[in-house]
Amino acid sequence: MLKLLLPVIFPSWRFFSGIGPSPRIEFAFMQSENDSPEFWQEFRPRPLRVSWAEGVRRLLWNPRWNENLYINSCAERLFEEHSPMREQEIMRRILRALQSGEVSCAAEAKYLQFRISAVLREDGQVTQPLVFVSRPAAIGGIC
Amino acid sequence: MLLEQAVRVAEVILAFACVQQSLENIRGLQPEKALGFIQLVLAILLFAGVYPVYVEAGLLLVACLLLHRFQGPYNGGSDCMTLLVLLCLLLSHLAPSRAWQEIALGYLAFQLTFSYFQSGYIKIINRDWRTGQALTDVFAITAYPVSQSVRRWAQSPRLMLAMSWAVIGFELLFPLALLSQQSLLLALTIAVVFHLGNACLFGLNRFFWIWPAAYPVIIWFQQRLFVH
Numbered sequence: 001m002l003k004l005l006l007p008v009i010f011p012s013w014r015f016f017s018g019i020g021p022s023p024r025i026e027f028a029f030m031q032s033e034n035d036s037p038e039f040w041q042e043f044r045p046r047p048l049r050v051s052w053a054e055g056v057r058r059l060l061w062n063p064r065w066n067e068n069l070y071i072n073s074c075a076e077r078l079f080e081e082h083s084p085m086r087e088q089e090i091m092r093r094i095l096r097a098l099q100s101g102e103v104s105c106a107a108e109a110k111y112l113q114f115r116i117s118a119v120l121r122e123d124g125q126v127t128q129p130l131v132f133v134s135r136p137a138a139i140g141g142i143c
Numbered sequence: 144m145l146l147e148q149a150v151r152v153a154e155v156i157l158a159f160a161c162v163q164q165s166l167e168n169i170r171g172l173q174p175e176k177a178l179g180f181i182q183l184v185l186a187i188l189l190f191a192g193v194y195p196v197y198v199e200a201g202l203l204l205v206a207c208l209l210l211h212r213f214q215g216p217y218n219g220g221s222d223c224m225t226l227l228v229l230l231c232l233l234l235s236h237l238a239p240s241r242a243w244q245e246i247a248l249g250y251l252a253f254q255l256t257f258s259y260f261q262s263g264y265i266k267i268i269n270r271d272w273r274t275g276q277a278l279t280d281v282f283a284i285t286a287y288p289v290s291q292s293v294r295r296w297a298q299s300p301r302l303m304l305a306m307s308w309a310v311i312g313f314e315l316l317f318p319l320a321l322l323s324q325q326s327l328l329l330a331l332t333i334a335v336v337f338h339l340g341n342a343c344l345f346g347l348n349r350f351f352w353i354w355p356a357a358y359p360v361i362i363w364f365q366q367r368l369f370v371h
Contacts, residue, residue, distance in 0.1 A: 001211060004211060005207065005210070006211050007224045008210070008222070008223045008227065009226075009227070011220070011223045011224075011227065011258075011261075012261070013220065013258040013261045014261065014262065015220065016262075016266070016277065017265040017269065018269065018271075018277070019277055019280040019281060019284060022286050024286070025205075044292065046288065046290050046291050047289075047290050047291070048290060048291050048292060049293075050289050050290045050293075055289075055343050057277070058289075058346065058352060059339075059342055059343075059344070059348050060163060060348070061166070062348045062349075063165075063166075063167040063170045063301045065289070065346040066217070066218055066287070066348075066349065069169070069219070069286075069346070070213070070218065071216050072286050073219065085214060089213075093172075114365060121284060126284065127182070138353070
């Protein structure tokens with residue numbers, strides 16, 4: 001706990017010190033655990049625009065976006081080292097989006113998998129290599 | 144502003160920020176949903192000024208449990224600032240003497256000032272920030288822009304360069320604002336606009352509410368340093 005508390009009591013305010021690889025999360029449905037998914041969908045793609053009214057509302061109430069930021073920080077940790085906890089955190093949130101109807105189920109889908117690619121600039125070129133693929137998770141009675 | 148007034152105003156703003164955070168936690172998964180309910184009740188009590196010592200200790204405990212739950216901050220710097228404001232206000236109540244009270248609140252004022260200065264310093268020593276490339280990448284590459292239309296701002300290099308230097312200038316010069324009350328009030332107004340911009344462009348709404356919770360304390364601190 002002390003390891004978690006010390007950086008808070010003596011924080012480092014290095015906001016945007018360097019622009020590292022930025023995660024993009026996609027998910028896919030599968031009929032069996034050993035399938036290789038072909039159709040990947042971006043999880044929560046950005047809208048084309050956000051209206052002023054929506055912007056004001058988000059000042060007060062922005063849980064989905066803040067959850068996205070948390071998912072991104074989990075994904076960034078997965079860039080550094082594998083962490084079952086971080087993988088599970090992302091999966092739980094995608095499954096909940098499925099359960100709430102935010103994401104539609106594919107027909108006859110029994111499993112779900114997500115993958116993370118990293119958008120980065122290298123030598124002036126923007127690339128997006130794949131860096132992580134999750135283990136498939138059973139959808140259970142969600143779909 | 145008197146120390147007691149600064150503490151009370153800071154508590155009211157902190158309470159509002161905690162209500163906002165708790166409502167978002169309630170929408171989340173367990174156990175943060177349950178912790179969010181407790182946080183909401185405590186934040187309302189803090190707003191009303193009921194037993195601030197016990198309420199702040201409770202809020203601090205909830206914040207620590209959330210920190211443990213997520214194995215770090217859920218919302219980066221805003222969680223750090225929430226904990227820091229809570230801790231310093233609680234310590235100011237528990238302090239055995241006026242001097243210790245002032246040390247607790249002085250530490251919060253220092254961290255607030257340092258949050259801007261350090262952020263500006265690490266930018267100005269980075270060539271990519273000085274050329275506008277880093278901010279271009281923030282808009283073009285990172286997951287922060289709230290929409291595709293905001294992402295397109297990256298296609299205006301002059302705008303990126305101007306915005307980079309505006310942010311660097313504001314952050315680096317912030318400590319100088321402590322020299323007078325007028326300059327501090329001006330700097331804090333600019334800071335609010337800065338956080339509002341971050342909230343609108345990058346969705347960092349929690350920063351917009353929690354940073355101002357420390358403003359009454361820095362206003363008191365400035366008077367303590369230069370008036371007394």
